[in-house]
Amino acid sequence: MGWRDVRRRETKSARVMDWEPIPDDVLVPKRARRDGPKRPFPPDVTVVRQRDGMSLADRWGLPRTRGKRRRRAVVDDVSDDSDGDATSDDDEDTETPPNVAVVLAAHLSLGWKLDSSDRLTPPRRPGSSAGHTPELVEMRRAYGIDPGNKDDNDDEPGRKDRPSDAALSALMAALSCARLCGAVLKRVDYCAVALEEASKQAARFRRDIDKMRRTGVIPPWSGRPSPEDEMLANVKAKLADAGRELGEDVHRASPFGSSRDDPDPTLAAAIAAMGGGKKAGPSQPSSLAPVAAVRVAVALDDAMYALAYHGRSCGWAGSSRSSWRPNPALYLNAVTASHAPGATVGSIAAAVRDVGDEWLDAIRRSRMEEGTYLLTAKNLPSPEDVLAAGEKAARSARTKTKDGTPPPPPCPELVQLWRDSCRVWPCRLFAFAAPTRRALTTLAKFSKRWVEIGAGLGYWAHMMERVEGIDVVALDKTPSPVAGTDAVNEYHGRAMSFCTVHKGGPESLRENENRGLFLCYPPPGDDMALDALRALRGDTPLAVVGEWDGNTGTAEFARELRKKWYLVEYARLGQWGDTAHDLTIWMRRDDPRDDVDAGNNSNGFLEAPFASCFTCGTSDATRELRRCVYCREVCFCSKRCAGDATSTALHASAHILRDMRLPAGRPDYSNDADYRPFRPCG
Ligand SMILES: [Zn+2]
Numbered sequence: 299m300g301w302r303d304v305r306r307r308e309t310k311s312a313r314v315m316d317w318e319p320i321p322d323d324v325l326v327p328k329r330a331r332r333d334g335p336k337r338p339f340p341p342d343v344t345v346v347r348q349r350d351g352m353s354l355a356d357r358w359g360l361p362r363t364r365g366k367r368r369r370r371a372v373v374d375d376v377s378d379d380s381d382g383d384a385t386s387d388d389d390e391d392t393e394t395p396p397n398v399a400v401v402l403a404a405h406l407s408l409g410w411k412l413d414s415s416d417r418l419t420p421p422r423r424p425g426s427s428a429g430h431t432p433e434l435v436e437m438r439r440a441y442g443i444d445p446g447n448k449d450d451n452d453d454e455p456g457r458k459d460r461p462s463d464a465a466l467s468a469l470m471a472a473l474s475c476a477r478l479c480g481a482v483l484k485r486v487d488y489c490a491v492a493l494e495e496a497s498k499q500a501a502r503f504r505r506d507i508d509k510m511r512r513t514g515v516i517p518p519w520s521g522r523p524s525p526e527d528e529m530l531a532n533v534k535a536k537l538a539d540a541g542r543e544l545g546e547d548v549h550r551a552s553p554f555g556s557s558r559d560d561p562d563p564t565l566a567a568a569i570a571a572m573g574g575g576k577k578a579g580p581s582q583p584s585s586l587a588p589v590a591a592v593r594v595a596v597a598l599d600d601a602m603y604a605l606a607y608h609g610r611s612c613g614w615a616g617s618s619r620s621s622w623r624p625n626p627a628l629y630l631n632a633v634t635a636s637h638a639p640g641a642t643v644g645s646i647a648a649a650v651r652d653v654g655d656e657w658l659d660a661i662r663r664s665r666m667e668e669g670t671y672l673l674t675a676k677n678l679p680s681p682e683d684v685l686a687a688g689e690k691a692a693r694s695a696r697t698k699t700k701d702g703t704p705p706p707p708p709c710p711e712l713v714q715l716w717r718d719s720c721r722v723w724p725c726r727l728f729a730f731a732a733p734t735r736r737a738l739t740t741l742a743k744f745s746k747r748w749v750e751i752g753a754g755l756g757y758w759a760h761m762m763e764r765v766e767g768i769d770v771v772a773l774d775k776t777p778s779p780v781a782g783t784d785a786v787n788e789y790h791g792r793a794m795s796f797c798t799v800h801k802g803g804p805e806s807l808r809e810n811e812n813r814g815l816f817l818c819y820p821p822p823g824d825d826m827a828l829d830a831l832r833a834l835r836g837d838t839p840l841a842v843v844g845e846w847d848g849n850t851g852t853a854e855f856a857r858e859l860r861k862k863w864y865l866v867e868y869a870r871l872g873q874w875g876d877t878a879h880d881l882t883i884w885m886r887r888d889d890p891r892d893d894v895d896a897g898n899n900s901n902g903f904l905e906a907p908f909a910s911c912f913t914c915g916t917s918d919a920t921r922e923l924r925r926c927v928y929c930r931e932v933c934f935c936s937k938r939c940a941g942d943a944t945s946t947a948l949h950a951s952a953h954i955l956r957d958m959r960l961p962a963g964r965p966d967y968s969n970d971a972d973y974r975p976f977r978p979c980g
């Protein structure tokens with residue numbers, strides 16, 4: 299069904315329909331009538347209620363099979379005591395220690411060893427592969443360490459091993475080993491050994507690159523720091539960060555080998571600070587404390603992303619658009635699956651296989667899930683810390699930042715660290731919101747031809763074409779750099795794009811008539827979105843992915859939409875810890891009777907809601923709502939609606955999914971630290 303048919307149907311039924319659910323979590327909002335919508339917005343809440351017993355974990359698009367139970371249990375525990383059976387199940391699993399041989403299977407198969415006195419040693423000759431079962435190959439591929447790895451996704455025919463492949467594999471092996479030993483096994487001693495090995499392999503990579511430049515295998519580099527310099531500086535800093543966390547966490551050193559091979563001096567200093575270099579002798583292994591485990595995970599994921607970004611930006615380490623080393627989606631899903639109680643090599647390999655090709659959403663889901671293991675399950679952060687963060691934010695001036703974006707939602711420092719780690723790099727390497735199959739289907743329903751402005755790396759455009767066969771023209775004011783130029787995209791650096799992105803902006807719409815306009819997080823505080831909206835001609839749909847509070851375009855953009863367009867469809871997108879975005883599809887009000895500015899509203903079409911009361915559904919166009927500052931997902935129209943028991947329970951669950959729990963009685967509708975007026979149009 300094309301959008302024209304939708305439109306025709308809309309027009310016929312406009313007077314009798316308001317918000318009508320269709321299967322799953324997509325609602326078709328009909329034109330709202332003057333007496334206001336009966337169903338609340340965001341509509342997924344309605345759907346959650348309709349699906350009796352459905353947990354909010356489903357709504358957030360968490361994986362259904364592995365590792366969900368724990369978060370569900372917590373969610374159910376808080377939100378709905380009729381569903382309490384999951385809690386008892388969960389208790390059995392809580393203390394199951396992870397199986398070292400399973401978690402490190404990929405590494406052990408590459409020559410890493412656990413000796414009889416429980417010491418981990420790196421392989422003498424990195425890359426000597428021992429195990430060849432398909433599961434092990436899959437695990438090693440996820441960590442980017444298979445010595446035979448030709449980048450399985452690399453479709454470049456006849457590509458030979460790159461000269462630096464061995465050094466990169468060995469570095470990734472040590473890095474991923476440290477990540478697993480630190481955040482999953484919580485073993486300080488193993489983690490320290492792996493960090494030292496990573497430092498050594500980074501130095502080896504450095505030497506290999508220098509040699510290749512000298513001998514002309516890769517072109518010499520002049521001017522700004524080379525991609526390798528940038529990557530190595532980043533990796534070394536992050537290894538040092540992780541080393542410091544280990545140092546602060548224990549008093550006794552791990553059994554450290556002597557530093558034969560010029561490891562990074564910063565890391566060496568950190569190791570020395572914790573008494574490294576001396577043999578501690580057989581002793582109880584120290585367990586990494588929960589807070590330190592989070593920090594180690596964050597530091598080492600940054601290092602992993604630095605490697606991934608290097609692979610996507612260095613220009614010679616792979617030219618295929620689907621080539622990754624490592625692929626963060628596979629990597630993070632393997633790590634996350636390793637946390638699951640009773641994980642096996644088979645279950646970890648299956649988690650990697652299940653990633654499919656929706657990489658960004660797979661990263662998002664794995665971050666949600668690992669947050670459960672690292673934070674929620676460890677009762678981090680405390681409700682008092684959350685409240686303190688909220689009150690601190692309320693005390694500091696709540697003025698908007700320079701570019702007009704609102705400050706990030708308040709949360710304790712540890713949660714902020716985790717959220718940034720979850721989202722910043724994926725935004726840089728992919729896009730600001732994760733396309734889902736449902737969102738792509740929704741777009742296809744309205745048009746088979748779109749033009750995307752501000753396309754960044756073209757990830758949405760690429761997914762629209764790949765999944766739905768949509769014809770998309772992707773435009774950006776700074777398209778992904780072509781070899782030989784020095785252009786850098788403000789948001790994506792020099793990362794490789796997913797499809798061809800052409801140079802263009804709102805002015806290019808003239809050459810792209812009869813295409814729907816797609817905008818994903820148009821830059822805040824910038825008129826690009828408004829200009830594009832005004833330049834759009836004809837009877838084509840507009841699709842916007844973003845947040846309605848200044849994070850997407852400008853207040854004027856929202857105002858223009860509200861007055862001159864009407865909302866025809868809404869699709870929920872999966873959230874990160876600090877987002878409140880969705881996909882909305884709009885059609886122009888071209889009937890003069892719809893012209894709100896001219897005082898005409900004879901069809902009874904209300905201005906589009908950007909939010910509505912979580913309890914009664916009153917639209918923010920009708921009445922000013924107050925929105926929760928912590929999740930920015932829940933609005934209420936009145937104290938009475940805020941006191942509704944079901945809403946309160948669902949709201950508490952939404953906070954837990956964002957790694958926060960507030961003390962009883964909070965958030966409090968009348969407290970300005972908890973709720974603020976929601977004014978999308980300024
Ligand atoms: Zn209400």
Ligand SMILES: [Zn+2]
Pocket residue numbers: 926927928929930931932949952953965
């Ligand atoms: Zn909230």
